[in-house]
Amino acid sequence: MMTNLQQLLSRVRPALQPLLDGLIRLTRRVFDAYRKFPIAYTVLSYLYLTMAFSYYPVIGHWLTGFMMMSLPLAILAGFAACVYLFVKRQQLVATAGLVWVLFSFMVTKRLVGISPGELSLNQAQTLNVLSFNSETFPAGGESTFDLASLKADIACFQEYSPNEPIEQQYAATFKKLTCFGDVREVGLALFSKYPIVNQYGRIWDRTQGPDINGFLCADIAYGADTIRVVNVHLWSMGVRTNQAMDALKKGQLGVFCHELADTFVRLKEGFENRNAQFREVETYVVGSRYPVIICGDFNETPIGYSYGKLSQNFKNAFEEAGEGLGFTLNRHPYCVRIDQQFVSSDWHIKACQTLSGISFSDHFPVLAQYVLKKSMHVPATIVAQRTQQLGHALATK
Known part of the structure; x- marks a missing residue:
């Protein structure tokens, strides 16, 4: 049984190795970028969490209540972080953040009646x-x-x-x-x-x-x-x-x-x-x-x-x-x-x-x-x- 499993792993490993190497390189790049721009990345991370809790509130803890209440400020701060990252030539993360800011309309539309x-x-x-x-x-x-x-x-x-x-x-x-x-x-x-x-x-x-x-x-x-x-x-x-x-x-x-x-x-x-x-x-x-x-x-x-x-x-x-x-x-x-x-x-x-x-x-x-x-x-x-x-x-x- 062990021999068969080892043979299977030996065949699969060459195919998976490039994917694993790519994930490791991406993780290192993210951590390196986070160390360079900690405030901007923290702001965007907070925006992601706040949006997720507001759109799909699966957790009823009081901390998430404060987070959801701060969503308008999180959107403004997230937009500012995207602009800053664009200036610093972090186009990939800045674009992803801008898309998330635009997605905030799905929640903020609750604030305004337009029909x-x-x-x-x-x-x-x-x-x-x-x-x-x-x-x-x-x-x-x-x-x-x-x-x-x-x-x-x-x-x-x-x-x-x-x-x-x-x-x-x-x-x-x-x-x-x-x-x-x-x-x-x-x-x-x-x-x-x-x-x-x-x-x-x-x-x-x-x-x-x-x-x-x-x-x-x-x-x-x-x-x-x-x-x-x-x-x-x-x-x-x-x-x-x-x-x-x-x-x-x-x-x-x-x-x-x-x-x-x-x-x-x-x-x-x-x-x-x-x-x-x-x-x-x-x-x-x-x-x-x-x-x-x-x-x-x-x-x-x-x-x-x-x-x-x-x-x-x-x-x-x-x-x-x-x-x-x-x-x-x-x-x-x-x-x-x-x-x-x-x-x-x-x-x-x-x-x-x-x-x-x-x-x-x-x-x-x-x-x-x-x-x-x-x-x-x-x-x-x-x-x-x-x-x-x-x-x-x-x-x-």
Whole structure:
């Protein structure tokens, strides 16, 4: 046996030797070049890793959260490194790096909506879905919010406090609230003009701060079909970037460093908890036999872990049918879109808009319009079945 193996190796070795020699020479050239241009090569390596984690987030560690958040800076630094390597006549690596910079469009396109759809609220055969972190309807906010004019067939609220004028507009209500202070309740709410035939909800516990984060999962009888709508509010961080900047402007370096450290701790805590929360939500939507709509306050940018994981199985409404940057945060730092709507391939996305005119909350509402690709015609037998099913739970998955 050994003799046969030795004979085989003796025959194969001459053919493989040139390939092995070539790999050794290439490895030596790479190490030699790295020693000559360590910063440029490190920047490009970091860009490769950041792009890989952002596009295909297989690792939910908090370190990858920081890496994904730094992607825009990594792209700029990578482009500068490519220019530098071109000047230094490192054309092969510089070209490869430039190609990778161009590939970053596959991720950065999540930040901008370039396919504006027309939002026609009175159009038949469409489903209008509203997602809104209402910040418990601050004083004076209820009078400025005319939900009826938006004609939302399904409305998903985060940081919701009981609001009778809103609840009177819907036939089906699903709420999950906890005590907030001495006299107020706050949590999640899902309202539907169509019957809710099955529901499940959870508020996650947190050791510090109010228990306001969680999710609602509702199976809704929509025409001849059942659809699954998930309203989610992932871990809130309360990062105080404005306080750090104020301290820097005043020359208070000690306060500035303290705020930076606090921001780091809050971000790390947020990455860890959101990833765990999202994995629980994911079990209700991935592989669902029903058409799925997921919406809510993700407290994460489009280059975050949750967005990347959902993008593997679902389409983002704003990315597909939005226009511009669509920022949804109505406080410092303002320029982020952390409220999202995702749908399964069963839906055609007609339009998605951030309603910046409704500004009493620290978030702007997101309104999207969908068309189910299946027929909406409801046979009489289905109507009878729906009547019998109300009050009984359907299979949750």
